[in-house]
Amino acid sequence: MAKTNKNQDTEGQILTAAKNVFQKKGMDGARMQEIADEAGINKAMLHYYYRSKQLLFEAVFSNAFSLLAPQLNKALNDDSSIEDKVKNFTNNYISFISKHPYLPNFIIQELNRNPKFFEKIQQNAAFPTLEKFKTQVTEEVEKGMLKPIDGEQLFINIISLNIFPFVASPLIKGILKIDDKGFKQLMERRKTDVSEFIINSIKK
Amino acid sequence: MAKTNKNQDTEGQILTAAKNVFQKKGMDGARMQEIADEAGINKAMLHYYYRSKQLLFEAVFSNAFSLLAPQLNKALNDDSSIEDKVKNFTNNYISFISKHPYLPNFIIQELNRNPKFFEKIQQNAAFPTLEKFKTQVTEEVEKGMLKPIDGEQLFINIISLNIFPFVASPLIKGILKIDDKGFKQLMERRKTDVSEFIINSIKK
DNA sequence: TTATGGTTTAACCATTTGGTTAACAAAGGT
DNA sequence: ACCTTTGTTAACCAAATGGTTAAACCATAA
Structure with missing residues (x-):
């Protein structure tokens, strides 16, 4: 999909951060806030791009x-x-x-x-x-x-x-x-x- | 369930219930309430006998x-x-x-x-x-x-x-x-x- | 019988957590 | 320039969750 991104690839940054946190802590142990911090963005962005923790996972x-x-x-x-x-x-x-x-x-x-x-x-x-x-x-x-x-x-x-x-x-x-x-x-x-x-x- | 018995090994019942829940869901996925339900007792008993989730685990x-x-x-x-x-x-x-x-x-x-x-x-x-x-x-x-x-x-x-x-x-x-x-x-x-x-x- | 001490419960509390909202910023198209 | 779409943020919310409390319960010793 051709989204006009200001930031180069926020979606990819989120995925990378989520990968790190989920792989280290598992679905239950991971925290959305920690993923957002690791990606250096606002927590709401996670939901903007992936709707829910489950879907991001x-x-x-x-x-x-x-x-x-x-x-x-x-x-x-x-x-x-x-x-x-x-x-x-x-x-x-x-x-x-x-x-x-x-x-x-x-x-x-x-x-x-x-x-x-x-x-x-x-x-x-x-x-x-x-x-x-x-x-x-x-x-x-x-x-x-x-x-x-x-x-x-x-x-x-x-x-x-x-x-x-x-x-x-x-x-x-x-x-x-x-x-x-x-x-x-x-x-x-x-x-x-x-x-x-x-x-x-x-x-x- | 016969409640007439005073401490007929409540501690053991808790441990068995905790084993079932923890082994199935892991530390992070387990819920104290679920352990209490599985043991058929009040949630406060878990803390009475084991002080915290960490120690019970x-x-x-x-x-x-x-x-x-x-x-x-x-x-x-x-x-x-x-x-x-x-x-x-x-x-x-x-x-x-x-x-x-x-x-x-x-x-x-x-x-x-x-x-x-x-x-x-x-x-x-x-x-x-x-x-x-x-x-x-x-x-x-x-x-x-x-x-x-x-x-x-x-x-x-x-x-x-x-x-x-x-x-x-x-x-x-x-x-x-x-x-x-x-x-x-x-x-x-x-x-x-x-x-x-x-x-x-x-x-x- | 009553005082005692461990045991059990319902109600409560503070914090965490996933998720939402509304306002704002930046492009893109016309 | 103006409007629409997309991206981003801070503030907020409701539910869940680990943990606490104060009162009640109950077996037993005195």
């Missing part, structure tokens, strides 16, 4: 999911072998998340809070689909390239190994007695360790 | 963590081999969580919200320690029982594979297009699949 959530979904989709549906998919996804995903540390926890938390969100984002064009990956796993198992494994279980294993450490980072830092720096190093090592771990398990 | 959180920590600790520090530890933990943990589905997400979410909680629960007697597990992994690697692997990474892998599917269950249900029943069946299969997957990867 949905815009942020939708944006976040649109950032994450293609990562998954690309990794699942390109033309490489399962082995290469594992390697590429592990490497790329850990790099990606290091740049967006709040993202996975935000998505997971809010999906738990309100599973109805799923229906909304399932219409998202880039919503990840598992069909190709599953048939590919079956094929490679039949060809003898992989040990017998169910595609769904393998998929769960891959995302668990890659995503969970970021979601549970406070717990892991506590048990391993490491700080932010140590955690980063650990995740860096996982870029290779995790794919080795998976490949070791499934390759014949 | 901490009681619930501490309780939850005390339920989860021994599971981890027992699995890490008994005298069985790494292979048996993987098998036992995977089997036991998935059974345990099926009975407490909100637990892992609750712990993880609130630890992310306020990392300072960690200091409080670290004093917990049963707080999981990794020392024995790490030296045991090193030993078994040296003896040639296991392929070379870092104990910390193996630990992260084990808990990721076991915990993440429960934390991300809405996401997994969505992508795999399954309902609650299908999810339960999937997790049931994981009791053996996950330990096989891990053992496959690390056993020489």
Whole structure:
């Protein structure tokens, strides 16, 4: 829509501020005033552009999911072998998340809070689909390239190994007695360790 | 309801109600009135027994963590081999969580919200320690029982594979297009699949 | 029976919070 | 210039919310 903006892009500033606050504090913990402060504007502007907290939140959530979904989709549906998919996804995903540390926890938390969100984002064009990956796993198992494994279980294993450490980072830092720096190093090592771990398990 | 009993564990009723509400809605989303309603008592009683929302929440959180920590600790520090530890933990943990589905997400979410909680629960007697597990992994690697692997990474892998599917269950249900029943069946299969997957990867 | 002390309740309070309003400022078009 | 549309602000509002209070309740000891 062609709004004649005095200020360059207030709508975008709001979205950025809302992203920061919502991802850090969640829907319930976030305050409209804090978002306005972070954006450096009046609170009424939030309602002018997004009508309600709920709608602003949905815009942020939708944006976040649109950032994450293609990562998954690309990794699942390109033309490489399962082995290469594992390697590429592990490497790329850990790099990606290091740049967006709040993202996975935000998505997971809010999906738990309100599973109805799923229906909304399932219409998202880039919503990840598992069909190709599953048939590919079956094929490679039949060809003898992989040990017998169910595609769904393998998929769960891959995302668990890659995503969970970021979601549970406070717990892991506590048990391993490491700080932010140590955690980063650990995740860096996982870029290779995790794919080795998976490949070791499934390759014949 | 029989009001004739004087303090027949009102405190416990409150704690149970608070657990239900906090685990479902989180600290920020929970309402004191809802906890009171769920406990079937007056809102003022919450403050009479626990002084504030914060303190009531901490009681619930501490309780939850005390339920989860021994599971981890027992699995890490008994005298069985790494292979048996993987098998036992995977089997036991998935059974345990099926009975407490909100637990892992609750712990993880609130630890992310306020990392300072960690200091409080670290004093917990049963707080999981990794020392024995790490030296045991090193030993078994040296003896040639296991392929070379870092104990910390193996630990992260084990808990990721076991915990993440429960934390991300809405996401997994969505992508795999399954309902609650299908999810339960999937997790049931994981009791053996996950330990096989891990053992496959690390056993020489 | 009555005094006592912990327990329970209804009513109340101060503050926070999402949301609205009305007036004002800045462009854009004619 | 003038009017219309869009953008922005300060002040305001009603509802919700965590927390408090003062009185009532009730089992038990004296």
